[in-house]
Amino acid sequence: MLFYEDTLCAFLKVLAERAPDQPMLGCESGWLTVRQVLERVESGARQLHKVGIRPGDYLCIPAQRTVNTCVVMLCLQRLGAVAVLTDPRGEAAAQLKSCEAAIPIKYYLTMNQDVSRPVATLTSTATGKDLCLSMRKKAAGAEVPPFADAKAPGFLIFTSGSTxxxxxxxxxxxxxxNDLMDTRELGYYTQDDVALGALPLDHIFGLVLLAGTMVLGYRLYFPKTTDIPHILEAVSTQGITRMNGVPSLYLAMAAEKEKYDLRSLRAGFIAGGPCTPGQFRYIEEALEMTLIPAYGMSECVGITCASYRDPQQVRACGVGRFYPRNTWAILLEDGGEAAVGQTGEICVDGPTRMVGYFGDGSPREALFHTGDLGYVDGEGILHLTGRKKDIIIRNGNNISPLVIEDALLSIQGVTAAAVVGLPHPTEGECPAAMVVCRAEIYQTLPQALGSRVQKNLVPALFRRAEALPMTGSGKTDKLRVREMLLQCQGQ
Known part of the structure; x- marks a missing residue:
C-alpha cells in the first residue's frame, strides 16, 4: 500500500501550477486564489524565518475560522514549525496549562480582524516584544530553506475533554x-467542490477540511458565524457542495431549511456523535444530500469511513469500513481478537496515527487503543457501541450509555439525549439521563423507554434540558452533563 510523504505546501505548489487562478479560501469579504495563497505563504514564511522561526519551534495560534488564520498555519508548515492551535473562545494560557508537560511556546500570535492592519501580531515569550506579520507580496529576507519532513509534528491540538x-x-x-488519500474515492468529491468551513480549526475534523483544499483541490468557504442562518445563507449564496459536520449541526440545518435554496449541497461527512438511523434518513431527505459516516479522533485522524456508493441502510447503521492503509483489531479484555459481531476495544495503527502525545515518553505500542468499543459485522462495517471508560456497572452488569441514548432517541419527540453513570448506594452505579424534549414527552419517558430496553437499562434519574452542553467541536460535553446530573441527584 502506497503511503504519501509530501508536505501540504508541496501539494499547494502542484495545485498552483495546475490551477493558479482557482479560488481556494473564501469568506464574506471575498476569495483568495491558489496563486495568492501560495504567495502569502511564501511571504509570511520569509518574514517568520527572518525573526528566527525554525523547524520544531512552537507558536500558539487562536484557531479562528478565517482565511488569514489558515494562511498563517500554512506559513508555519512551510517552515516546519508547530502550530499550537487553541480554542479562540478561551484564554490560550489556560488551555496550555491543561497539558501536563510544559509546551515551549516561542511566540503567541494574535490574529487581526481589521483588513487594514497586518495579518497578525507575534509576541515573543522571551522578550515580550511584539512583531507584525504583514503578508506583503515580496517580503525582504533570505530565501527560506525547503522543508520536506512531512512526518514531523506540524500541529498540536487538544482533545475535546468531553469524557x-x-x-x-x-x-x-x-x-x-494520508487520511485524505484514503477518503478520496469514498467521499463523493468532484472538481467543482466548494466546502463549508463551519467546524473549528483546532479540531481534527476542521483541520482535515483545510488540508483537503491542497490535497484534493476543493474550495473552502468560511461563513460569517456558525449560527444556523449564516450557515444556510452561505450554502445558498456560495453554492456550497459539501461539508463536514456533527449530527447536531445537520439536524439544526434540516429544521430551518425552508427559507433557503440548498440545492447545491450534495455530500457531507458525518461524525463526532451518535445518529440514529431515523435521524440519518431525516437529514438526507430534508437536505437532499448524501451523508457519509466516518469515525476518527484526534489521535488517529481517520479510522473508518463509509462509501457514498453504499446504500442508505448500510450508511445509516454503521461508521464504514477501516481505511485501506490502516491495520486494526477488535480486542477483548483478555487480549484475544473478537469474532465477527463480538464487541471489543477498537485498536488501530497506520499513517493517520498521531506522532504522539506531547511530553509522553512512553514506548509506542504496535496498536493504538482508542478506548472505544465496537464490533465488525459480516460485511466489514464497524459499529460503535460506546466508550470503554463510560461503561456503567450496575449490580455487576456492564451497561453501555450509547445503547440507552439510542433507545431514547428512537422515542418520537426526543431530539437529544446524554447518559452517564452516577454513584448509587446499593447498585454501585446507575444510569442517569439528560434529555431534550417537550414537557409532555418528558412525563412519559420512563414508560416509553421501558418498552424498548431491559429494566436494568432504564435510568434511575431523568432530567429535561433545553439543550445539551457542548464542547467547541459540537460534541456532547459528558463531564458537564455528569456535573449537572450529580447536582440534581443531591437535591
Whole structure:
C-alpha cells in the first residue's frame, strides 16, 4: 500500500501550477486564489524565518475560522514549525496549562480582524516584544530553506475533554495527507467542490477540511458565524457542495431549511456523535444530500469511513469500513481478537496515527487503543457501541450509555439525549439521563423507554434540558452533563 510523504505546501505548489487562478479560501469579504495563497505563504514564511522561526519551534495560534488564520498555519508548515492551535473562545494560557508537560511556546500570535492592519501580531515569550506579520507580496529576507519532513509534528491540538482530561496531540502533515488519500474515492468529491468551513480549526475534523483544499483541490468557504442562518445563507449564496459536520449541526440545518435554496449541497461527512438511523434518513431527505459516516479522533485522524456508493441502510447503521492503509483489531479484555459481531476495544495503527502525545515518553505500542468499543459485522462495517471508560456497572452488569441514548432517541419527540453513570448506594452505579424534549414527552419517558430496553437499562434519574452542553467541536460535553446530573441527584 502506497503511503504519501509530501508536505501540504508541496501539494499547494502542484495545485498552483495546475490551477493558479482557482479560488481556494473564501469568506464574506471575498476569495483568495491558489496563486495568492501560495504567495502569502511564501511571504509570511520569509518574514517568520527572518525573526528566527525554525523547524520544531512552537507558536500558539487562536484557531479562528478565517482565511488569514489558515494562511498563517500554512506559513508555519512551510517552515516546519508547530502550530499550537487553541480554542479562540478561551484564554490560550489556560488551555496550555491543561497539558501536563510544559509546551515551549516561542511566540503567541494574535490574529487581526481589521483588513487594514497586518495579518497578525507575534509576541515573543522571551522578550515580550511584539512583531507584525504583514503578508506583503515580496517580503525582504533570505530565501527560506525547503522543508520536506512531512512526518514531523506540524500541529498540536487538544482533545475535546468531553469524557476526561484534555491531552495535547501532535499531528503531522503526513497524518492529514494520508487520511485524505484514503477518503478520496469514498467521499463523493468532484472538481467543482466548494466546502463549508463551519467546524473549528483546532479540531481534527476542521483541520482535515483545510488540508483537503491542497490535497484534493476543493474550495473552502468560511461563513460569517456558525449560527444556523449564516450557515444556510452561505450554502445558498456560495453554492456550497459539501461539508463536514456533527449530527447536531445537520439536524439544526434540516429544521430551518425552508427559507433557503440548498440545492447545491450534495455530500457531507458525518461524525463526532451518535445518529440514529431515523435521524440519518431525516437529514438526507430534508437536505437532499448524501451523508457519509466516518469515525476518527484526534489521535488517529481517520479510522473508518463509509462509501457514498453504499446504500442508505448500510450508511445509516454503521461508521464504514477501516481505511485501506490502516491495520486494526477488535480486542477483548483478555487480549484475544473478537469474532465477527463480538464487541471489543477498537485498536488501530497506520499513517493517520498521531506522532504522539506531547511530553509522553512512553514506548509506542504496535496498536493504538482508542478506548472505544465496537464490533465488525459480516460485511466489514464497524459499529460503535460506546466508550470503554463510560461503561456503567450496575449490580455487576456492564451497561453501555450509547445503547440507552439510542433507545431514547428512537422515542418520537426526543431530539437529544446524554447518559452517564452516577454513584448509587446499593447498585454501585446507575444510569442517569439528560434529555431534550417537550414537557409532555418528558412525563412519559420512563414508560416509553421501558418498552424498548431491559429494566436494568432504564435510568434511575431523568432530567429535561433545553439543550445539551457542548464542547467547541459540537460534541456532547459528558463531564458537564455528569456535573449537572450529580447536582440534581443531591437535591
Amino acid at each position: 476526561g482530561a484534555k491531552k495535547a496531540v501532535m499531528i503531522s502533515q503526513y497524518n492529514l495527507v
